[in-house]
Structures are given as C-alpha cells and as structure tokens.
Amino acid sequence: MTAVCLMSTYQPLALSFTRGLGTRLWDQQGREYLDAVAGVAVTNVGHSHPRLVAAISEQASLLLHTSNLYSIDWQQRLAERLAQLSGLDRAFFNNSGAEANETALKLARLHGWKKGIEQPLVVVMENAFHGRTLGTMAASDGPSVRLGFQRLPGDFIKVGFGDMTALEAITAQFGTRIAAVLLEPIQGESGVLVAPPGYLKALRDYCTRHGWLMMLDEIQTGIGRTGTWFAFQHEGIVPDVMTLAKGLGNGVPIGACLARGAVAELFTPGSHGSTFGGNPLACRVGCTVLEIIQQQGLLQNAARQGEHLLARLRMELDEHPQVRAIRGKGLMIGIELANPYRDLAQRAVQEHGLLINVTRGKIIRLLPPLTLDAKEVEMIVRAITRLLD
Structure with a gap:
C-alpha cells in the first residue's frame, strides 16, 4: 500500500500498527x-482500555x-x-x-471589545505552539510553522517565556490595547520548556491587576500528564480561560475551552458553534477517561513514575557529553542534545522496540501513557542510554 493519494504533510516512519493494549503496540x-509517545500525549489511559472500549461500543450502538x-x-x-476539577465555570466543546x-482567542477579542478596545492585542510567548489554523499559527512561534503563510492575523505581541521584565516593558508600550495573555504552562513542541517556579503565580497576579485574561493552553499538559489534572494546579492558581484536547478523548477527537466568571458569559447564541463538537460519543468518552484516571490513581502514578524516570535519566545521562539538559514534569520529559543525532526515532524503533518523539533533530520527548510502571521506566532508560552511546 502506498501513500500517493495523501498530501505530503507528514514524514511517517515505515511502520504501521494493527493493535494496541495499555502501553504496548504491535x-x-x-x-x-x-x-513512549502515546500519540503525542493523547492515549493517557493507554491503548484499548477495556472500560473505554465498552463505553465506545455501547454509545455507538445507542x-x-x-x-x-x-x-x-x-x-x-x-x-x-471538568468545571469541578478545574475551578472554572463553563465549557465549550x-x-x-x-x-x-x-x-x-475569540473570547479574548470579546473581552477587549467589552472594555472598549478597538484593536485588542493578545500577549503570546516566544517558542510557543498553539495549532495549525491561521489564527493559532499567528499566536505560535518559529519560521518553519509559518513558512509560506504570510499576512497572518497581527493581533499578537510576543515576549520571552518566563520573563516578567519583558512583560512589564510591553505593558508600558501597549498596555491599553492588551486584552489577554495566552501561554502553555510547559512548552511541549519547543522541547518541554517548563515555566520557572513562581512564574505562573506572578503572571496570574499581573493579569488580575491589569484586567487581562490569563489563558492557559493545557492541550498537552492537561488531563493528568504532569501528575495533576492540570499543570496550573502545581502553582495553586486558576486561569480565566483554559483549553484542552489530546488526552481528554484518548484518541477520540474532542477539544474544550473552559472559562470562569464574566468571561464564561461572553458568548451568546450564534456567536460561536461547532457541528460535531460535544457530540454524545466524544463526551461519553471524555467522562469515561476522567473516571478511569481517578479510579485507577493515574495522577499519582504519573507523578511517581515521572519523578522516577526523570531521576533515572539524570543518573545515567547527566555526564553524557551530548546531553545538554533533561527537564520535565510528570510524564512529560524532554532530553535536549547538543547536536542532532541521525534517525533517532527510527533507531529507537528498530533497535529497541521503543517509540519516542524527536523534535528539531535533537530533542527527545517522552510522553508515555499514565499507566507506565517501574519496569517500563527502566526499559526506556536503558534504550535511551544505548541510543546515545
């Protein structure tokens, strides 16, 4: 079978799977x-979880x-x-x-309009990634994402991730036009860059003082990935707006935008919508995923095994001449290399039977299901160590 009828948007490995169970694929x-990829942080409760299979089968028949x-x-x-777990009030699916x-971003525009701002700006972060639509590309960073798509929406201003001084500087220049700040608590696509301790709390206070919306993209970090339901909970804050997808459906497409307070009341009938969004199948899957995570203690497991994996990787690789940094939170870990390694993902598959994600040729991302156990942690560490030898 060939891919001649597919548009050339991906460069997949010559590998195709027929089934999966838990953390394993065949x-x-x-x-x-x-x-150790989980569909890029999607299959958080593992492949073919029996409760999820049963829920999908029953709902499909209904x-x-x-x-x-x-x-x-x-x-x-x-x-x-989701409102109970997050502290926000309302959701749009x-x-x-x-x-x-x-x-x-539409909520940010409406918030600015309500404040009388004619051309509202949203502050976004350098090295961010928020999606592939024209609007979310404009909010993202990196020439490779934007190449060939000129004249993107210009309602964004970028600052350094974790840099409150830079934020204060642009406030002096553009403060009357700023309506919101959008950021990832951990920048996944850029190499698992974790927000500095205290940064989210400082940003929360700053947005409150200036009447801006704090909007967190938790598409990759949410639904237990970092050891809490949402990454913002590590700092004891609550954003005004939060976005979710990936792990919420465990492979069934679903996204969600949650908001609280007056922001949750901004949409009115006809101001936003979706044909498929929030249909019975996707939402039953979402409910089942949340039940599985809670009842199987997967938040605690993600925190425990993530800490163990991070410690073991540092023990084995901290002195490696090609390893610049090992960082992460929970089961979201990045290994930054000094130089690109040739065909790392391909070699991991062929030599060790391990699926990893490699970005920019020199950042290994590990995003395994939250069901990962201690034996599998050791398998990952051994494979990565041998790959870099």
Missing part, C-alpha cells in the same frame, strides 16, 4: 513496541450524533465534571486543540 508483523440544536446529556455531564485555542 505492528503488521506482530512485533511488540513500548509506546447514539453517535445529534447536533447542538438539542440538549446532549453527556455533554452536560462532561462540562460539569469542539473537535481539536487548535479549535479550542481559536475559541479562547
């Missing part, structure tokens, strides 16, 4: 692999889709549960992370 020849012209019970249940971020 290819067409029956070879087993340890999955009702896949109606539309938002009618009330959807599972949508209301999921919104209520769509189908992806980019759509969730577009929803947040």
Whole structure:
C-alpha cells in the first residue's frame, strides 16, 4: 500500500500498527513496541482500555450524533465534571486543540471589545505552539510553522517565556490595547520548556491587576500528564480561560475551552458553534477517561513514575557529553542534545522496540501513557542510554 493519494504533510516512519493494549503496540508483523509517545500525549489511559472500549461500543450502538440544536446529556455531564476539577465555570466543546485555542482567542477579542478596545492585542510567548489554523499559527512561534503563510492575523505581541521584565516593558508600550495573555504552562513542541517556579503565580497576579485574561493552553499538559489534572494546579492558581484536547478523548477527537466568571458569559447564541463538537460519543468518552484516571490513581502514578524516570535519566545521562539538559514534569520529559543525532526515532524503533518523539533533530520527548510502571521506566532508560552511546 502506498501513500500517493495523501498530501505530503507528514514524514511517517515505515511502520504501521494493527493493535494496541495499555502501553504496548504491535505492528503488521506482530512485533511488540513500548509506546513512549502515546500519540503525542493523547492515549493517557493507554491503548484499548477495556472500560473505554465498552463505553465506545455501547454509545455507538445507542447514539453517535445529534447536533447542538438539542440538549446532549453527556455533554452536560462532561462540562460539569471538568468545571469541578478545574475551578472554572463553563465549557465549550469542539473537535481539536487548535479549535479550542481559536475559541479562547475569540473570547479574548470579546473581552477587549467589552472594555472598549478597538484593536485588542493578545500577549503570546516566544517558542510557543498553539495549532495549525491561521489564527493559532499567528499566536505560535518559529519560521518553519509559518513558512509560506504570510499576512497572518497581527493581533499578537510576543515576549520571552518566563520573563516578567519583558512583560512589564510591553505593558508600558501597549498596555491599553492588551486584552489577554495566552501561554502553555510547559512548552511541549519547543522541547518541554517548563515555566520557572513562581512564574505562573506572578503572571496570574499581573493579569488580575491589569484586567487581562490569563489563558492557559493545557492541550498537552492537561488531563493528568504532569501528575495533576492540570499543570496550573502545581502553582495553586486558576486561569480565566483554559483549553484542552489530546488526552481528554484518548484518541477520540474532542477539544474544550473552559472559562470562569464574566468571561464564561461572553458568548451568546450564534456567536460561536461547532457541528460535531460535544457530540454524545466524544463526551461519553471524555467522562469515561476522567473516571478511569481517578479510579485507577493515574495522577499519582504519573507523578511517581515521572519523578522516577526523570531521576533515572539524570543518573545515567547527566555526564553524557551530548546531553545538554533533561527537564520535565510528570510524564512529560524532554532530553535536549547538543547536536542532532541521525534517525533517532527510527533507531529507537528498530533497535529497541521503543517509540519516542524527536523534535528539531535533537530533542527527545517522552510522553508515555499514565499507566507506565517501574519496569517500563527502566526499559526506556536503558534504550535511551544505548541510543546515545
């Protein structure tokens, strides 16, 4: 089978899987692999979880889709549960992370409009990644993402991630036009760059003082990835707006934008919408994922195994001449190399049966399911150590 009828947007490895279970995948020849990517932080409760399979099967036999012209019970249940877990008030459901971020950007525009700002600005971060739509590309950083897509929306101003001094400087210049700040608590695509301790708390206070929305993109960090439901909970704050996707559906497409207070009241009938967003299947899956994480203690497991994995990697690789940094939180870990290594992901697959994600040729990202155990931690450490030898 060839890919001649697919647009050339990806460069996949010559590898195709036929089934998965937990942290493992099997290819067409029956070879087993340890999955340390989880579909890029998606299959948080693992592949083919029996409770999830049962929920999908039952819901498919009952009702896949109606539309938002009618009330959807599972949508209301999921919104209520996410509000309870996050401290925010209301949710809007769509189908992806980019759509969730577009929803947040529309809320920022409405917030600015309510304040009488004719051309509101949103502060975003250097090295950020928020999606592939024109709006979310404009909010992202990096020439490779934006190449060929000129004249992007210009309603953004970039500052250094973690740099409050830079934020104060642009406030002096653009403060009357700023409506919101959008950022990832941990910048995943740029190499698992963790916000400095205290930065999110300082930013929360700063936004409150200036009447700006604090909007957190938790598409990759949310749903238990860092050892708490949401990464912002490590600093004891609550944002005004939060976006989710990836792990919420464990592979079934779903995105969500949550807001609190007056911001949650900004949308009115007709000001936003989605054909598929929040349908019964996706929302029942979301509810089931949250139940599995809670009942199986996967937040605690992600925190414990993530700490163990980070410590073991540092023990083995801190003195390695090609390792510049090892960083992360929970089961979201990045290993930054001094120089690009050739075909790291391919070699990991062929030589060690390990799936890893490599960005920019020299940043290994580890994003395994939250069900990872101590034996599998050791398997990952051994494989990465041998890859770099």
